[in-house]
Every structure is written in C-alpha cells, then in structure tokens.
Amino acid sequence: MVGNRRLKVADFHCDALSKLRANPGIDFKNDPRLDVTAERLTEGNVGLQVFAIYLSAVRGRAKFEDILGQIECFHQKVTGPGGLQWLRWKEEAQEGSFTAPAYGMLSLEGVDGLEGNLFYAQLCFELGVRCLGITWNYANWAADGVLERRNGGFTEHGRKLIDWCNGSGMLLDVSHLAPAGFWELLELSTRPFIASHSNCAAVCSHPRNLSDEQLKALIAKDGRIGLTFVPWFVRDEGAARREDMLRHIEHVCGLGGSGQLMFGSDFDGIEAWVEGLEHPGQYAEFAEMLLKYYPEADVRGWLYENALGFLREQLPSSGG
Template sequence: MQTVDFHCDALSKLWEDSSASFKNDPKLDVSLERMIQGHVDLQVFAVFLSEQYGRPSFERVLAQIEVFRRRLADPGFVKPLLWKEQVQAIREGSGKDRYGLLSLEGVDGLEGNLHYVRLCYELGVRCMGITWNYANWAADGAMESRNGGFTERGRELVRLCNEIGMVLDVSHLSEAGFWELMELTSRPVIASHSNAYTICPHPRNLRDDQIRALVALDGRIGITFVPWFIRSDGQGVKPEDLLPHIEKICELGGAKHLMFGSDFDGIDRWVEGLAHPGHYPDLQELLLKYYPEDEVRGWMSGHALRFLEGNLPSKAEDKS
C-alpha cells in the first residue's frame, strides 16, 4: 500500500554527519532502502536547526537544503516535489520513483527576513512550520509558557506564505498562535506531526476544538509516532496505542483529514515495532484489522496527496 510520511528529521542527521549515506545508512531511521521497504513514495524532509549548534541562521537553512539537493536529489534517490502537477505522477508511480518534499521546521533561521521566504520557495521549500517549541521572531511555540500569538512580522509572514503558495504547519505553534492563524490564513493549513490532546495531554498535541478547526479549514493532521505524544509515560508504547488518537480525530470529523507524520530521525525512543519506514506495512496490517481498506488507503497516502494536489503551487502559473 502506497505511503506518504509528512515529517522526518533525516536532513539534520545527514548535515551533522557528512559521511552518512541516505542510500542505506543504519544510523538513519529514514533511508532510501527503508522507504522502498515500507512503500513510502513521498517523504517530507524537515530543515531543523538544533540550537546545540548555535543560533539558527539562514546559512544553516541553506546548508540543509544543499544536503537535500546533493545527497538525496542529485544521486536520484528522491525526486523533489515542487508542483501540484507532480502529484498525479506519485499516484500512478507504482513504486518506481520516490519523492521528497522540503519543509522548514520553525522559521528561526530566516532571521525575520521575508526575502528569505521567497528564496526558500525558489530553492524548493513548500511547507513552513512557524515555530519549534519556543518563541521566535514570528510567534510563540507550544512550550512557551506565556502562550503568546504572532508578532506583526509573523503576520506578514502568513500573508506572504498565502500569496506564494507556501503551506503553513501548526505543529509546535502555541495555542494562542493557532487561533490567531485560523483568523489570518486564507488557505488550509496542516499539523504535520501532532496527536490528540484528549488522549495524551501533551502541549504538542491538538485539543478537540483545534482538530475541529483544522477539519473545517480542510487541513490535515499527521498522526505522529513520538512515544510521549501517544501515551503520557512514553514507555513501552505499541502501534495499538495509536488507535485511540485515530478514533478521537475520526470522532471529531477528521477521518478524511488524517495522514501520518512519523518524526523519524527526530526521536531517540520509538514505538515498539515502528522504528523506521520499513515498518509501515505492519502498521497498515494492524489498521486493516479495524478499518475498511479504502479508509486505511486514505490515511496512508490518499488524503495527503489530495491536499498537496489542491494546495501546492502550479508550475503553469508560477511567476517566481
């Protein structure tokens, strides 16, 4: 069964280790070999700038984009996904080609310069998470205790992203920022890797009214495999523990808005038996025990691809 995964941090690991190969390096959760094993035809690759390497900068954003180009795209491991016209090719690809979509996890490295947003777009970035866990120049993150919303510069960022066709991602955004974005945006948004707060009350998860709002906007919610976002203790988490999150989102009207955003390579503990993309077929087998095949196909790829087809920019209309 074809699979789309809307979040991983493999680029950060590859940037940190210049000797690592995306082809089959066991140090990576996500590799070409494991994408093939798991029938992952599209993987979203986040540009994440860890503060352990100093203050986030645009130079480091460019460095990870270059990692994607030189070590994933140029060798032919993945094809960059840029345009809505390419989505049909993914649907019809029969596993022949793998695609990669670039995302920015937090705009900290853009340094408040909106010209850098356009440059990222020209370099292939098609999705932007506004914050990581804490405050930056645009907005507050989900772990920022004051729970503030957007700065004026952040509001300009939203308007620009809507204008050029950059998808906005609310995973990691503060609750106040989430509701402000719902008022600001003229386009659907996603939560690339977040679960249901009612099931596991972690600040990174979505409350019921947030899930309803994303559904109403025809956005998407990527169920994530971060153990402590699945169960509060984060210990001995099994794939079955994802089912209450799926049930809750479906109960709130989100059955046709679900997808997956694993956060592989961004975690150091894994769901048992779900530690890399090669395990996706096992997850599918579990889901098929409880849900109809057409619903599972939607969650594995269909809803994500439909969103991208509707919200990626068109190459025919691009004026960049």
C-alpha cells in the same frame, strides 16, 4: 498487503536532513545511523517523504546559511543520482506519480533561520521548500512556540509572513505553535494549513498534542492532521506500541476527521520509538494492522490519499 499490492504511504515529517548535515559520512541509502533511508522507504512503500530543515540545535542563533546547508545536503545525498525525486508542484502530486524511487519534499521546522527576512522566505520557495513550520517549541521573530509560557500569538512581522505564504502557495504547519498562535492563524489564513506531526491531547496529555477544539478547527478548515510516532505523544505512561496509535486514529475520526488524517512520523527526530514503528520500513506491517480494523478505503486515505489530495489542491502550480 491488499491482494498482491502494498498500500502506498505519505509521511509528512522526518528529521533525517539534520543528521545527514551534521555527519557527512552518513550514507542515505542504507546507513543504520538513520531511521529514514532509501532502502527503508522502498521497504515500507513510502511514495512521499517530507524532509524537515530542523535548526533547533542553534535556537536563537540560526542563520539563513544553516537553511541553505540543509537544502544543499538534500540535493547531494537524498535527490542525487539514483536517489529520490523532488516534489515542488501540484502537477507532480498526481495519483500515479509516487512510484519508486519515492518523492522527497522540503519543509522548514521553525522560521528562525529566515532571520525575519521575507526575501529569504522567497528564496526558500524558489529553492523548493514548500512548507513552513512557524515555530519549534519556543518563541522566534514570528510567533511563540507551544512551550513558551506566555502563550503569545504572532508578531506584526509574523502576520506579514502569513500573508506572504497565502499569496505564494507556501504551506503552513502549526505543529509546535502556541495555542494563541493557532487560533490567530485560523482567523488570518485564507488557506487550509496542517499539523505535520501532532497527536490528540484527549488521548495523551503532552503539550505538543492538539486539543479537541484545535482538531475540530483543522477539520472544518480542511487542513491535515499528521499523527506522529513520538512515544511520549502517543501515551502518557508505559511503553508505546503501534496498536496505541489506534486510539488517536479513533479520536480524530470520532471528531469527523477521517478525511483529514495522515501521518508524520518524526523519524530521526526521536531517540526512542513506538514498538513496531521504529523506521519507515515498518509502514507495510502498520498498514496490515490497520486493515484488520478498518475498511481499505479509509486506510488508503490515511496512509496516502488524504495527504496527496491536499498537495494537489494546495501546492502552487509550475505554471505560476
């Protein structure tokens, strides 16, 4: 709390849609089976929540209809009457825009369900998806994921996808992408990209975390680094507490990335939680902890303004 005001929050990754789609009886307003609910977003003063379309459960068999099903679920359960507002355009990403109810934005976690068809990618864009995570952990038609042993880069068709994203305004996300693909994307993309939910490998050695070289490259390209609350990405051994996030924040800032740091919780994509960061309602307490160690201007940037500034610059315009 700053005076009588709470700092707003932008969270760049959650997997609530896959739960909502798999369990039609779940109520997005306040169902305890979800980490992310409308009530908890309000409690944590979350002004923007990015909802991933997560299809890894059908890896290798994902179809475009699976993507459509989660987009439909987003509109029926998340942005329906009395629900969240829908973020698609840079004009909506203005400083005063993110007030209750929160905004929701759609991302795709792994392009498997596009079936190698760029027309499907265009349809996703027209249906409001604004960010593509290229892979989940393994290979697909576009590129290799981080757990694919061969560590391959992009396929020829994957390179066409990069070109299409650069031209359309679709954001690209390298969380889950193999290192070879990361470096190829850095060379081929004409626009900055993000890692929506990844931490620092120098602090915690999980293969999904980013090396210092990758972090420096993202910072130099003015992309964004969404630190995540996955416990096994936060520390190598022992229970993770919210104070452990400070080590990752310090590390990114030590590399010159204070202006590129944001958060991507991965709520509803995990079955164990960082102590004190079990759901978005606890963002307010997390902000209070950060303010004990850092200036308000820095904390405001990490929680909200860095993400908002990126969207203002990189989202497409509603005017074409």
